[in-house]
Amino acid sequence: MPQATRTKKPDVKVVILGDMNVGKTSLLHRYTERKFKDTISTVGGAFFMKQWGPYNISIWDTAGREQFHGLGSMYCRGAAAVILTYDVTNWQSLAELENRFLSLTDTANADCIFAIVGNKADLTDTRIQGPDTDGEQVDERQPVVTCPTSPAILHKQVSREDAIALYSHVLRYKGLEEKACLPADKMCFETSAKTGYNVDSLFESLFDLVLPSILKKRSEGESSTVDLESPMEVKTNKAGCCS
Amino acid sequence: MSVKAFELVPAVEREQVMGDKVRINIECIECCGKHLYLGTNDCFIHHFLLEEHTTAKGMPAYNAQKLLHKFLGLKKPVLELKAASALERLIVLCDSTITVVDMVTLEPVPTGGNKLKGVTAFCINENPVTGDPFCVEMAVVSARKRAVQICLVYEDRLQVLKEVTTPEQPCALSLDGYFICLALSTQYMILNYSTAASQDLFPYDCEERKPIVKRIGREEFLLAAPGGLGMFANAEGISQRAPVSWSENVIAASVCFPYVVALDEGFVTVHSMLDQQLKQTLPFRDGHLLQDFEGKVVLASTKAVYILVPLPLERQIQDLLASHRVEEALTLTEAAQRNIPKEKYQILYKRILQQAGFIQFGQLKFLEAKEHFRKGLLDVRELISLYPLLLPSSSTFTRCHPPLHEFADLNHLTQGDKEKVQRFKRFLISYLHEVRSVESANGFREDVDTALLKLYAETGHDSLLDLLASDNACLLTDCAPWLEKHLKYFALGLLYHYNGQDSAALQMWVKIVKGDLQDSTRPDLFEYVVDFLSFCSNLDLVWRHADWLLQKDQKIGVQIFTKRPDSEGKRGQLNPDDVIGYLQKHNKALVLYLEHLVLEKRLKKEKYHTHLAVLYADRVLGLMSRPTVTEEQLSAARQKLQQLLKESNLYRVQLLSNKLQDSELLLPERATLHGKLEEHDKALHILVHQLKDSPAAEEYCSWASVNQDQAYRQNLFHQLLSVYLDPDVPGGPQTVAAVDLLNRHANVFDAVRVLDLLPEEWSLPLLRPFLCGALRSSVHARCTSRVAVGLARAENLQLKHDRLKYRGGPILVSEKKGCQLCHNTFSEPDCACLPGGKPVHIHCVTKKALISSISELFT
């Protein structure tokens, strides 16, 4: 319900980056409105507030167009997670992530989580075709149904291995030890905003992963200000009081 | 789609500024309360007094009165004017120099010799850090200087506080607290002049396009971004709102919460900061300046000044609602919370929620509508009143004014679409159902329940009966005709009953059972009525309907008497004699009723027992006289009779005996009756000689001696034995039966007496079981009694032992021995003993007991 988005302050930020036309806006639409609808190339950026349990997560959809590239660092500032999106039918879109977008994430949190997402998987793989749900269903779960109706199967230009390789590049770029980070096979997704394939699982696993970051932010905030509206969290001393 | 958020109102006409001189342009404005200052390109400052008023049509209007104009003595344009109202000073940027003039006289005032030269831009800190009200903080940028100067302006001097260097040449700036938001030649950045920490924001080419840096609130700035975007950035360099999209050639921007107003070459655009959507576009040619002063947005072309007057938020919200933009209206309402006093806001918010709910209701978006009605605490009657005839005619409800929606009623809403009508009704049903369950005490229960009943009745909803059967506030006068109209007669009966009109209820139901009215709600309505009456405490009603019920079905009908709950006190108790009297004409029902009294309630009244027995007997006799009777019918009837005769001790035996004595067939019954009279010989005679049924005879003996002592039982069995052995009957003694009897009941008989009776010639093996049994029981009796004797002895011994133990050893009393209590000697042998065997005088003990009981009284 949009009501939730009207007044709340976000607890944490997730940013979707990627070249224009890879389907960032479509992914967010699919997740938030559960449909695939016509988009126009995003101007500037937009965000959506998602209520996740007791927390509010803001998800920023950025513009992929070169013109707005400069704004990326600002959007990424303080982000807890970044979704690097490419189009599986377009090798260049993956290359752009490394060339153009990776440096934008310098402003993100130090413990920022990265997900590599290859969208438009429906175009290359008949098995993940699902019914086109442009209808007015309010809340249908992800269709993972097999329905080989798509006429033209496009060549898949980016393999999963390429995405996994990019993920280790990202970690190396960040100067992170691969072993200490979330494993690549957990953080590389192939999705289809059109059929809904893997979309919920992408966002929801990411939300679960940023929860610790929220708690950390809260406890840091707590020390300086008292939030009268949020319920008090009872902190338990590990040692217990009598031992 | 658009909203009208602002009205463009002229403030200063061109003639007032420049008269007929065409080349004069307005370069800058400043507004401070009612004072409006204009700086022009011919180096003048104009001072106007701006009066706001309302036209006859209710539109805002401004009237500017020129107070003064002042030539600054140069040939340069006045580029910037900023008021420092606490100091009554105006800070002026002209000819790259900052000067200060008096706000009223516009005369220059000295600045302590400190003149700032080469200045390209400056700004005032609206969130000052010094805390000195007579000091204005200012940031200044100069040409060819990669730095920002922080200055303080006092009444009579100007002081440079600090200079912070910047990586590039600054072009424009804005100040909030310690934060300077800067447009440099290739990018924006935020600089903390206290800590010198900086934060790059994003690239922007200031050569190519004029930057905009606008403080819009505490630590938040609005910036022109590439691609005609308006970006928001806070002091940490984070964007907390999505950008708004302007045109590429935006000139100036301003914020009037919750709107961002921007000016480009041909238009003023208004975007909402809440959803980033474009809300209003006002054509405006030759736009030059756009600035907000204390919430007032001032717009100027090069020649004239206008004010953008915001329309009242309520009006904007209503406009949004009028165009069914519910979400936007609610967003705007919630945003308005900070501008409206709390109480007023709550009333407004409630009303908007309700209106929003009705809009969604009209669009059949019931889920959303329900949510808004609930949150807006809608008076449920507003909703009910949309459905014709649902509110009780007695309801005093009138819709709220101004109306919450534009619908006349459901017909207007659906335009006769039957399917839609059904959907609306289903919604109301579910809504009312929920309202009922959560806020039962909202004061409108009558209206809600009545409406719900009507809907249920009309749509044939199953819950109609549940509603009537549970606690409800349906109005009888309103609902009765409605139920009748929709042929819900059974339900109508329930309604009458709920309202204490059982008689009317029954009338309704009887008519349905009789077929005078058609209502198939309950196929078992007859049983229902019977059940209803059996619980009805109004005996009058019971009697009134009894005839009809019994005529229809005696077996079920009689339940109005037999199924009555027991513990209902005096009221509603039927007198059995009345019932019996009444039931005379309904024989079957009478039997059932008496069975109820005698067998179920176990009333111990001779009258009922006799009556029932007589009725049973009559039935048996009647059946016997009927040629077509079947074996089963007869045996079932006799079974009942026999059982009653055997088990009851209360009926008049003689009466029944007289009734049955002529019947040759009813011999067992007669035997039973003889038994009741203790005429065992007669009974046994019948059983043995007439019926020749020895098992029955044996059973008789057992039955007749039940609850009697052993001797009685023995006698009876001996009696039977002698009947068997009687030689003086036709056919001689019944040896086999006698042997069987003995063998089967060996332990009842007195063996010695039996042996005396038995003929000599009977063989021993024949009587073996009897003899063994007799012997065993006699041995058993002997052993048992010996054990008993032994036990009694042991007990006796034990008691003796105890007694000795308690008595202890001998107690010696002599004339020399003293009493423990008085210490005198004993003169007589009588003495008492204290525990432990100490002898004392009897009178001493008595005294001691008396004293101790008295002292106990006082403690």
Ligand SMILES: Nc1nc2c(ncn2[C@@H]2O[C@H](COP(=O)(O)OP(=O)(O)OP(=O)(O)O)[C@@H](O)[C@H]2O)c(=O)[nH]1
């Ligand atoms: N077949 C297919 N097409 C998709 C998918 N996702 C997006 N598209 C299409 O790709 C085009 C671009 O989608 P957008 O979501 O607007 O792309 P974007 O990444 O937001 O683009 P920018 O806003 O310009 O950065 C649209 O025509 C979509 O219909 C997908 O999963 N499958």
Ligand SMILES: [Mg+2]
């Ligand atoms: Mg987009």
